[in-house]
Amino acid sequence: MTEDYISIQKFTRDRARQVLLQALNAELQSMGKNLYDFQLSHLLTSDSTTRVIPKEVQDEMNLSISEDDLRSPALLNPEQAIAYDEILDAVLNRKAKSFFIDGPGGTGKTFLYRALLAQVRSQHLIALATASSGVAASILPNGRTAHSRFQIPINADGKLCCSISKQSGLAALIKQAILIIWDEASMAKKETIEALDWLLRDLTEDDILFGGKVVVLGGDFRQVLPVIPKGTKIDCMNASLVRSYLWQSLIKFKLKENMRAKTDPAFSRYILQVGNGLEEENEVGEIKLPSSLILEPNTQLPPLEQLIQFVFPSFDLHRLDPLSLTTSAILTPKNQAVDEINEVMIGKFPGKEHTYLSFDETSDPTQQGLYIDFLNSVTPQGMPSHCLNLKKNSPILLLRNINPSQGLCNGTRLICKEFRSHLIVAQIAVGERKGATVFIPRIPLQPNDPQHYPVQFTRRQFPIRACFAMTINKAQGQTLATVGIYLPQPVFAHGQLYVTLSRATTAAKIRVQMAPNIKALKDITLASKNFTVQAIVVEKNIPRMSSSGTSLYQRIMLQDKEENRMQATVFGYDIKVFETSLKLYHTYSITNPTVRLTPEMFRFLENKNQLGINARTPVEEIEIDGLTMRTMKYNFTPITSLQQIKEANPRLDVLFVILNVGPRKFINNSYVVDVRITDQSLQPSVLSLWDHFSEYEAPAMANLPGSFPVVIGLRLKTSKYYGCTLATRNSSSFIFDVVLPEAITLQSWTIANTAKLRELATTEPEYLLMPKGPENPEDDAIKIANLPISVDKGQIALPVLHKLAELKECSITLKANMNSYAGINQLRFTVHSISIDNSTETTDRSEPLLALPPNTPNKRSKKGHNDSTASASTPTTETTEETNPTESSLPTQETPASPNQNK
Numbered sequence: 001m002t003e004d005y006i007s008i009q010k011f012t013r014d015r016a017r018q019v020l021l022q023a024l025n026a027e028l029q030s031m032g033k034n035l036y037d038f039q040l041s042h043l044l045t046s047d048s049t050t051r052v053i054p055k056e057v058q059d060e061m062n063l064s065i066s067e068d069d070l071r072s073p074a075l076l077n078p079e080q081a082i083a084y085d086e087i088l089d090a091v092l093n094r095k096a097k098s099f100f101i102d103g104p105g106g107t108g109k110t111f112l113y114r115a116l117l118a119q120v121r122s123q124h125l126i127a128l129a130t131a132s133s134g135v136a137a138s139i140l141p142n143g144r145t146a147h148s149r150f151q152i153p154i155n156a157d158g159k160l161c162c163s164i165s166k167q168s169g170l171a172a173l174i175k176q177a178i179l180i181i182w183d184e185a186s187m188a189k190k191e192t193i194e195a196l197d198w199l200l201r202d203l204t205e206d207d208i209l210f211g212g213k214v215v216v217l218g219g220d221f222r223q224v225l226p227v228i229p230k231g232t233k234i235d236c237m238n239a240s241l242v243r244s245y246l247w248q249s250l251i252k253f254k255l256k257e258n259m260r261a262k263t264d265p266a267f268s269r270y271i272l273q274v275g276n277g278l279e280e281e282n283e284v285g286e287i288k289l290p291s292s293l294i295l296e297p298n299t300q301l302p303p304l305e306q307l308i309q310f311v312f313p314s315f316d317l318h319r320l321d322p323l324s325l326t327t328s329a330i331l332t333p334k335n336q337a338v339d340e341i342n343e344v345m346i347g348k349f350p351g352k353e354h355t356y357l358s359f360d361e362t363s364d365p366t367q368q369g370l371y372i373d374f375l376n377s378v379t380p381q382g383m384p385s386h387c388l389n390l391k392k393n394s395p396i397l398l399l400r401n402i403n404p405s406q407g408l409c410n411g412t413r414l415i416c417k418e419f420r421s422h423l424i425v426a427q428i429a430v431g432e433r434k435g436a437t438v439f440i441p442r443i444p445l446q447p448n449d450p451q452h453y454p455v456q457f458t459r460r461q462f463p464i465r466a467c468f469a470m471t472i473n474k475a476q477g478q479t480l481a482t483v484g485i486y487l488p489q490p491v492f493a494h495g496q497l498y499v500t501l502s503r504a505t506t507a508a509k510i511r512v513q514m515a516p517n518i519k520a521l522k523d524i525t526l527a528s529k530n531f532t533v534q535a536i537v538v539e540k541n542i543p544r545m546s547s548s549g550t551s552l553y554q555r556i557m558l559q560d561k562e563e564n565r566m567q568a569t570v571f572g573y574d575i576k577v578f579e580t581s582l583k584l585y586h587t588y589s590i591t592n593p594t595v596r597l598t599p600e601m602f603r604f605l606e607n608k609n610q611l612g613i614n615a616r617t618p619v620e621e622i623e624i625d626g627l628t629m630r631t632m633k634y635n636f637t638p639i640t641s642l643q644q645i646k647e648a649n650p651r652l653d654v655l656f657v658i659l660n661v662g663p664r665k666f667i668n669n670s671y672v673v674d675v676r677i678t679d680q681s682l683q684p685s686v687l688s689l690w691d692h693f694s695e696y697e698a699p700a701m702a703n704l705p706g707s708f709p710v711v712i713g714l715r716l717k718t719s720k721y722y723g724c725t726l727a728t729r730n731s732s733s734f735i736f737d738v739v740l741p742e743a744i745t746l747q748s749w750t751i752a753n754t755a756k757l758r759e760l761a762t763t764e765p766e767y768l769l770m771p772k773g774p775e776n777p778e779d780d781a782i783k784i785a786n787l788p789i790s791v792d793k794g795q796i797a798l799p800v801l802h803k804l805a806e807l808k809e810c811s812i813t814l815k816a817n818m819n820s821y822a823g824i825n826q827l828r829f830t831v832h833s834i835s836i837d838n839s840t841e842t843t844d845r846s847e848p849l850l851a852l853p854p855n856t857p858n859k860r861s862k863k864g865h866n867d868s869t870a871s872a873s874t875p876t877t878e879t880t881e882e883t884n885p886t887e888s889s890l891p892t893q894e895t896p897a898s899p900n901q902n903k
């Protein structure tokens, strides 16, 4: 480098060496070090030592000032002018005064700061511009977040200390600053502003307020206050600047005239009423928005689509000036809705889609394979999604402070220009550096709330998201030409609602899409009209043909926040529509579904009604606190407990591992597939998939990926005939998605126990229920107490056995046969003879001693088939569903409701 100075600048060798050392020192100072730290200071001549100007100071001195800002003092309104004059007087005359500019949104606080910054900087004095958020900082010339400028630790509690070395270039810059502006100080926790006070006292070695420097804090306490997780409004207030020792010492100026909505005074007055809490509230603290601001209900369009059309009526308008896209936005309280809207908008935006997939890496490499799918499916708060879909000229928002000095802060809005494999070329869309071309790299990111995830992980992705929509907090401080407010859930009127309303310039350019009339599932009746349910999809069956073979249907189970459940059905082509937009364990808002009575044989829930969802039903994915897959609770029955089930009509939820899926067999007019299963006990069992379960679920189980897939079976029954095996019933359902924590644990257990499972799957199992032999070999009596006994219903009626129990002298002789079923051997007992009062009679299949039940199982099962297609009012007994499928008795399987019944 010295050679360059010599050859190009024609410096002498000594001069070149000194210039190089100065440049090196300036770079080191910007990193909090200097030549002294590296024992190189002796190389500097005394002349150089005094002339070294840190890079931070040089950068700040060389700022260009916009002509508009230089002219703005002349445009100030009277309120702004009073504040401007007094602050400038304090700055120029070195008066130790600090100020607070209090003004509702749009009253020109930022305009005033810009005028002050331009005036001070034009006199070659240093004025530092900072703000609580990256977005607000990016609007100020050479603005930085206060946290990065003053090195205030983030997320720390209690008293905070700035970590700036006194020798650093940054310390030199702050010492030389004659004016410090901190916008949106109302959003900052009081400790962070107090930390600035201590820092300035320390650097100036002057123990007076802010070390005697002129500090201008500004903000609006009607907008968003400091965020206290799960805190009340009082907690937020207590954390704010007004509760700090600093507050009393600040000179306050109030700005009242709304300059943003100046052309619409009525709207401007209305916003102020909301901000000041003067709008009339109902008993639960809600305010009524003027109907002119609310979108008219439209039965044809989902609510969100309607709002999108208002804010982005056509992308053609933006073709010539892509930067203008960022002047309109949809604002909503939660990130989930933001992501959903952005996804829809990217789909609509013209051009070729470019997708970047993240690389998600678990901290423990052994868990990578197990969790990868799950991690790819989540988007932690403040992180980009795994699958980032972008298009050229689409607007994006930066999610991290990449390079604040280049205007790349958390919240900066940009326009995508070019997609390269390792970086995105973008153009800054707002603020001081509007139009500048910048490069966004992929970076490693970790969730802020790792406790919410089953594993620790890092996502390597571009720290951006599309920004057609953004959270209300990110919009604070911005002026937007057209604003859509999407409120799937209520918001604080004086905070978030006020922030969103005050982004607009006129009432005509803002529309609100309101929270729907949400009904609990248990309250839905046939008379329910105009309602929305918010529920998580807890089951989604494989689509299947109705028994008549004329239509396809799919059953879905929904569960709401109060854990009420309700069935829903989708028919025909509509199933395809909801293939990806109605996913298992995702939460949805479903508006105006139809309500029908569930045919009796399909009912197993308290609510006798079911919902009908079709392609015209507005369905939107939403995020509701406390309504996630993680809240799902199952009471799984272990396979070893099946023998102990005493309940006559159990509905068992079983989490199992598939060992193998047998062939489809036709037995007594019904199809069945036997699936050999087990769980962590390694006890094998059989699950018989009857009728349409053999047609749809059996192939799905056979095709599941992995050697030993894990499945959840819901509402299964025990097969009484075989005691420890399971079978499907009408209401049964299966979940193949193993995202549930218990299922993930079992799946990882299968990996560790593959050898044992392989052995179990390939060898013939031992007798499962072989009773112990007689204690005395002479005695043929076998003690069968505590053994599951199945009594062949075809030979003797159970009620008769109960009667027998009342008789004094009674003995029953049982015949024991060994049966083999799906490779599992079991003892089967049938009644051989019954002795009452010493007279023994032998039972006979053709001439039974005791009365048979009125219908044989075969007949009843046939009736069940017929009933399923009969009208819902035809009673169908619960026993129909309960009939055990055996080789000698037909299974009673559910036949789907005819579509006509459901529609």
Ligand SMILES: Nc1ncnc2c1ncn2[C@@H]1O[C@H](COP(=O)(O)OP(=O)(O)OP(=O)(O)O)[C@@H](O)[C@H]1O
Pocket: 075, 076, 077, 080, 103, 104, 105, 106, 107, 108, 109, 110, 111, 112, 220, 259, 260, 476, 477, 478, 479, 502
């Ligand atoms: N004296 C003025 N003359 C002309 N335009 C002004 C004046 N004061 C403010 N404005 C304009 O009014 C709009 C709102 O001003 P500004 O953004 O400064 O308000 P704010 O109080 O900072 O708002 P917020 O609290 O929402 O951040 C801007 O478009 C700004 O340029």
